Amino acid sequence: MTQHAQNANPTSDVVVIGGGIIGLACAWSALRDGASVTVIDRDFEGDRTSHGNAGGIAVTESTPIAVNGLFTKALKWLVDPLGPLSLDWKHLPAAWPWFMAFRRTANKERFREISLALASLNNRVYDDIVPMFEDVGAMDSFYRRGALTVYETGEAFAADQHEWAFKRELGVRWHAMSADEIREYEPSLAPVFRHGVFLDDWSHIGDPKRLVTQLRDRVKQLGATFVAGTVQALDLADALAPAAVIGTGERVKGRRMVVATGAWSASLAASIGDRVLLDSERGYNMTLPSHGIGLSREVIFAERKFVATPLDIGLRIGGAAEFAGLEAPPNYQRSEALLALGKRFLPDINDAGAVKWMGHRPATPDSLPVIGSSPRAPSVIYAFGHGHLGLTQSATTGALVADLLAGRTPGIDLEPYSIKRFQN
Ligand SMILES: Cc1cc2nc3c(=O)[nH]c(=O)nc-3n(C[C@H](O)[C@H](O)[C@H](O)COP(=O)(O)OP(=O)(O)OC[C@H]3O[C@@H](n4cnc5c(N)ncnc54)[C@H](O)[C@@H]3O)c2cc1C
Structure with a gap:
């Protein structure tokens, strides 16, 4: 089913760039509306952020990360090399505008605006995600236990x-x-x-990677074309058919283009002149396949900033926010540090066969995703920047993008999520 770019259908209704949970949810919603869809990914079989997350449908997380007083706490955390927050100082010059914007978010009025916008998405999550789970066969590992x-x-x-x-x-x-x-x-x-x-209202799923596979299989079954390739840029030369330019210059054209490349989305937006502040907030975890304890639901450890989720594939202990860019190798000592915390607070766990993982949360400084059309090209729709909540907001993002593609008025005001907020 996967094609190379030169063989790709040149004129799908919709080309979705990115085969993570967000891109696939957009593709699924568009296919259900009757659109023809092409999905492009640089590596359909490889690892991605959507595979290794904590599996939480975290609808209660309706306040932004930046809160008053966080900067002071952050300075304390930064001194601890294996604390919940870390910064590779080489990455600081590139990240500086992001950090300054993050700091500006911590004012009372903006905090409230962002929270209302997050709640507008989170409060409709189950209406969108349950039909998607039902359709892809994911209800058997969906645990609504708080x-x-x-x-x-x-x-x-x-x-x-x-x-x-x-x-x-x-x-x-x-x-x-x-x-x-x-x-x-x-x-x-x-x-x-x-x-x-x-x-x-918090819930969790049994295995985020399995969900991605189920959704991808269903998207294939509904008729999507899959194209393997790394998109270098968007090309708007033909106003009626924007193109995704792959590798050596092949073009995949579609009437509409959805950019859903997670933490890698800023350069594609920049290729058509749209600025966005997006950084990778790298997170870590350790999954214990033979943990041997009976945790019933996800537990959030408030002071230590980590979580433990009883997945079908093992107990996943995760957290950490590391700012080191997209290229630096993982520092798996952070996974070890999370395991040490897990052992302290869940003293009977067995860590035999524990698996380490790192993933790139696509983080905006205001904790809001970017969902909506490009102000330069209405044929390009952005769907990225979901930070800690990409799994949670996946089906809702797909539904909103499908509304835009079909010319329907979305059920919520999309202005707060527009990329325009980064243009100044
Ligand atoms: C430790 C951790 C725990 C988390 N826990 C939760 C949780 O409990 N609940 C929750 O809701 N969220 C959680 N998240 C966040 C969630 O995992 C992400 O928000 C979500 O996976 C982002 O999905 P995505 O599809 O945007 O990105 P990705 O999964 O990264 O997918 C992006 C895709 O784009 C492709 N791509 C990138 N660039 C290109 C290119 N140029 N050309 C072609 N293809 C390209 C990649 O190959 C990839 O397949 C967690 C994240 C981490 C790191």
């Missing part, structure tokens, strides 16, 4: 109260739990947690 955020100290719990109250305003359902209730719900946790927050 999630539990745990706190070691009363101080940290008290410090987060304002944000929890605001999240409730945004539509997030949660309730506080005592130390005893935490033990009752998740007995394999070390008995050190004094406070908990139960998140009713």
Whole structure:
């Protein structure tokens, strides 16, 4: 089924660049609308961010990463070489405009605007994702059991109260739990947690890689053409048929083009003159296939900034935010550091056969994805920059992109996600 560029269908209705969870969800939605679709990826079989994430449908995460006071905390974390945040200082000059924009986001008014925009996406996630899971056969490993955020100290719990109250305003359902209730719900946790927050609407899936495979197979079955190749640039010379320029100059043309290349999307946007601030927020994890404990749901460790998810393929302990660009080799000591935390707070886990992984979260400084048409070329639609929430927002992004492709008015205002916000 996979073709080389020169053989590719030259005039699909839609060319989707990127075969991660976002590109495939866009392709799936467009195919269901009756469009002909070509999907291009540089390596359909290889690893990608969408394969190794924590598997959380994290609909409660409707506030941006940048909050007041984070900069002070961040400086403390940076001093710890294996703490939750790290920066390769060689990457700083390239990342500087991103960090400055990140800092500007931490003002009260912008924080509220961004939160409302995140909630608009997150509050409709199940309406979009359940039909996609049903259609691709993913319901058997979709676990709607909530999630539990745990706190070691009363101080940290008290410090987060304002944000929890605001999240409730945004539509997030949660309730506080005592130390005893935490033990009752998740007995394999070390008995050190004094406070908990139960998140009713968070859910998780059994294996993010399996989901990508199921979605890709379904997209193929619905008739998409697959083209293997690295897209170097977009070419708008023919206004009626924009082209994706691959490798040695072959062109894959379509009436509309969807850019869904995750953390690699900025250069494709730049090739038609659209500026975006996008960086790789590199995350790590360790998956323990024979963990031997009975965790029932995803647990978020509030102070230590990591999570543990009981996937079908093992217990995945993950987190970390490393800014080192797209090319630096992984530093798997971060996976080891996460495992050490896991062993401390889930003391009975068995780490035999543990597998390390690193992936590139496509991160914007304001935590909002880029969804919408290029201001320069309405035939080009962006769908990238989902940061920590790409799995969660995949089907919703696909549905919104399909609305744009079909000329329907999307169910939510897309202005907050427009690439125009980076043009100044
Ligand atoms: C440690 C970690 C934990 C996470 N946990 C969660 C979670 O629990 N819940 C959640 O919702 N999200 C989570 N995320 C985030 C989520 O994984 C990402 O937001 C999501 O996978 C991004 O999907 P994508 O399709 O945009 O990118 P990708 O999966 O990176 O796909 C991009 C695709 O584009 C292709 N590509 C790139 N450049 C080109 C080019 N020039 N030409 C052709 N093809 C190209 C790549 O080969 C790739 O297939 C996590 C991320 C990490 C790192």
